[in-house]
Amino acid sequence: MSLKEFDPVPFSRRHIGPGRHAAELMLKEMGFASLDDFIASVVPPSIRSRTPLELDTPQSEEETLASLRAMMAKNITARSFIGMGYHDTITPAVILRNIFENPGWYTAYTPYQAEISQGRLEALLNFQTMIIDLSGMEIANASLLDEATAAAEAMSMFFAVRGQANNGVFFVSDTCHPQTIDVLRTRAEPIGIRVIVGDFTTYEFSGDVFGAIVQYPATDGAIEDYGAFCKKAHAVGALVVVAADLMSLLVLRPPGEFGADAAVGSTQRFGVPLGYGGPHAAYFAAKDAHKRHMPGRIIGVSIDVHGRRALRMALQTREQHIRREKATSNVCTSQVLLAVMAGMYAVYHGPEGLRAIAQRIHGLAGMLAAGAEQLGHTVVHRHFFDTVRVKPKPGTLPLILRAGGTAAMNFRSFGDGSLGISLDERSDESEIGTILGVLGGGRSQVNVNALPASGYHGACARTSAYLRHPVFNSYHSETEMLRYMHALESKDLALNVSMIPLGSCTMKLNATTEMIPVSWPALGKIHPFVPLEQAEGYQELFLQLEGWLKQITGFSAISLQPNAGAQGEYAGLLVIRAYHQGRGEPHRTVCLIPSSAHGTNPASAVMAGMEVVVVRCDEKGNIDVADLNAKAVQHRDRLAAMMVTYPSTHGVFEESIKDLCTIVHRNGGQVYMDGANMNAQVGLCRPAELGADVCHLNLHKTFCIPHGGGGPGMGPIGVATHLAPLLPGHPVVPVGGKEAIGSVSAAPWGSASIVVISWAYIAMMGGKGLTASTMMAILNANYMAKRLEGHYPVLYKGVGGGVAHEFIVDLRSFKETADIEAEDVAKRLMDYGFHAPTVSFPVAGTLMIEPTESESKEELDRFCDALITIREEIREIETGKADGKLNVLKNAPHTAEAVVTDSWSMPYGREKAAFPTPYVRAHKFWPAVGRVNNAHGDRNLVCSCPPMEEYIQEKK
Secondary structure, three states, X not given: OOHHHHOOOOHHHHHOOOOHHHHHHHHHHHOOOOHHHHHHHHOOHHHOOOOOOOOOOOOOHHHHHHHHHHHHOOEOOOEEOOOOOOOOXXXXXHHHHHHHOOHHHHOOOOOOOHHHEHHHHHXXXXXXXXXXXXXXXXXXXXXXXXXXXXXXXXXHXXXXXXXXXXXXXXXXXXXXXXXXXXXHHHHHHHHOEEEEEEOOOOOOOOOOEEEXXXXXXXXXXXXXXXXXXXXXXXXXXXXXXXXXXXXHHHOEOOHHHOOOOEEEEEOOOOOOOOHHHXXXXXXXXXXXXXXXXXXXXXXXXXXEOOOOEEEEEEOHHHOHHHHHHHOOOOOOOOOHHHHHHHHHHHHHHHHHHHHHHHHHHHHHHHHHHHHHHHOOOEEOOOOEOOEEEEEOOOOOHHHHHHHHHHOOEEOEEOOOOOEXXXXXXXXXXXXXXXXXXXXXXXXXXXXXXXXXOOOOOOOOEOOOOOXXXXXXXXXXXXXXXXXXXXXXXXXXXXXXXXXXOEOOOOOOOOOHHHHHXXXXXXXXXXXXXXXXXXXXXXXXXXXXXXXXXXXXHOOOEEEOOOOOHHHHHHHHHHHXXXXXXXXXXXXXXXXXXXXXXXXXXXXXXXXXXXXXXXXXXXOOOOEOHHHHHHHHHHOOOOEEEEEEEOOOOOOOOOOOHHHHHHHHHHOOOEEEEEHHHHHHOOOOOOHHHHOOOEEEOOOOOOOOOOOOOOOOOOOOEEEOHHHHHHOOXXXXXXXXXXXXXXXXXXXXXXXXXXXXHHHHHHHHHHHHHHHHHHHHHHHHHHHHHHHHOOOOOEOOOOOOOOOOOOEEEEOOXXXXXXXXXXXXXXXXXXXXXXOOOEEOOOOOOEEEEOOOOOOOHHHHHHHHHHHHHXXXXXXXXXXXXXXXXXXXXXXXXXXXXXXXXXXXXXOOOHHHHHOOOHHHHHOOOOOOOOOEOHHHHHHOOOOXXXXXXXXXXXXX
């Protein structure tokens, strides 16, 4: 007997839902003898890769964790006092375990279906309230990607608000963080904004200046009163955004009180690990007058059909990317999981606890400054919060740097020989003594206990109150906090409840083994700007992952910097733009985009300074080759790029893809491939072999980083050889190509800490496992389409009659026959315990379904059974058996409270409403609220926790 019989089950068998027997049953149902025969009938031979995906031998889960431990042990977790918007922090253990490490929070989808997202929505409302209170602004969104890109979004918003023509000027204080300045420059140039960096104290505004940004406190720690600066800007009609450290606003006068029009910053130091740069939740707050120009998402308070308070994403149709080529922003995601953590940090500590943390940090900074002066050094700024800029006395800098290295401490070096030392929540008196020892050249010469320490009482001291709502004053014991977080979690449907079959979004397994390392200190405690030798483990991880992604895509180089899918689009188009400019063809600015494309495509093109030309799709959902050719020829002298999603947004493998790429290349353009649907490509075909020049990869889809309730995401780009020199650079850490474009994210490797998830996924799957995943994703989709096509029309199919990894069912006829719309079916699915597929995209009145490879046949059947039963419920309306208005679809979802009420008056029974299948009776997920009134929420926009009076009334 061979011991091979007893080898552990490979991870690929854990990741892929259907076992061999289930796959055989599905293939038999579809008339195929083998998986290979099936794939050959669905995936056009012309696009298949000639070489299989050859990766390293798959590792077991235990081997993978051991490999990562060894790799990350090469990181040096020194104490970093570099600052620049990044600080070490303490994540309360109750938040770490119950949110950061909890699949009930990190596997949920974006809260488009409000009735089953009330927990996340409340947590985000708390976050917005925290930001509004601390910034002193009137409205806030539910987070952005990072501080630098939030600043760029503010600049773009001001540009749109002012209706500025090209050559409008945006002033940037030279005391802003260098990464922010660089991202601003990157964003400004393609859309015709002139960035002027200078001294805010001497800058004279003119009429062509539409906006300005200042840092508060400044990047070197100085606290400045910007009240007069704001008045000078407003005198010429310019708007001011303040990039403010959130912790400092607990003791400093908030931007909204000294005249700012917007405030941005990072919430990282509110309990979110450094993670070598991310992911972290940026904040964005503004005056109420700008709410319809704001980027990102706003959570608002509305009511449900029963008149009860209900939360939702407010002003949904004004999400910027939905405006396509008219958008000023391509943001279609946020950093929900991290925003939830930061908001919960405030809930847990409360206003008094937060203020104590801030005052303690400042008190320690004061001790450090006093001690530095005792040592004979010069403290550059008299007013500071947590950052002390020290100019060492002559001849001592080399000794200080040597002693700092010995003590494993990182300081920030300025060009004039001075040092920046930024303290954080982990600092204490003992550490101040160690730092002063370093400043003494390695010898402690100061009695720390004799140094003065006090809270902040400077000219910019805050006098206004904040966080008075009961939610920030009720959960300070761990017991209460635990129950509060669990209560919110129980209101949300995530992957730990049931499948989330969203077309275009790939909600697949986020395996525990992939997730475990994310919260390791060896990953979480590294500042993004440490010397590279202190991050050798990370560098090894990046190198291996980039190598694997190059093999998967066929490209020659990868940039991990873009920290969202839309950021990847934007970065890829900027690289194409720079390529044309480098060839002396800056006039190439036309971008061809299919009419079926996701709204981020045209929005990204506009941000990259391109002119969008829409290409038609034919009746089968394919790009109209003749129309593409005609428009490529028409614009051949100005053609920059074509953006194409493959397989198509309609869920079809277009056989003409190589011809499309050839047409574009023949007319001088480059091909940008949107990698949203890579889950149907990996191991079967490669973007570079299809003709693409650049492609972004959604690591939060295909490569298993979880959606986190709406973020984080990662959108690295792969490029062909001729574009590799142009990959994004960074002003602090040397990354990118020799002719790098500017930064597109604040950190050099974007959200570095979560790429470990994708590394682990690929390491455990190997080439054969990844290929099998792709094949099973396609099989699962086709099996579901086969089961449903007798009940709902499947809108688009390939030449062989199959679909790719997703498909569209058409519900439009039900509007006429039963007054039933796609939204009604989506809400009714909640009663069956499911999240709806993608609603009305890319075709209005349809559902786009993507099961992924991770769902079992039993789960696929359960979802199909639900949709088939719903079809019978629609038929009851069509035949008059059910009332046209008072039916289970129009009144869905049904809450527990509605079902048990004594005043039940519906013409259908409670059992039909709440328990439509036997499975639901045994495993019921109850929607937290009835159908939400969207119009009420938009007419009465409230995006912070309700006033205490309303809160008290609600509790009665």
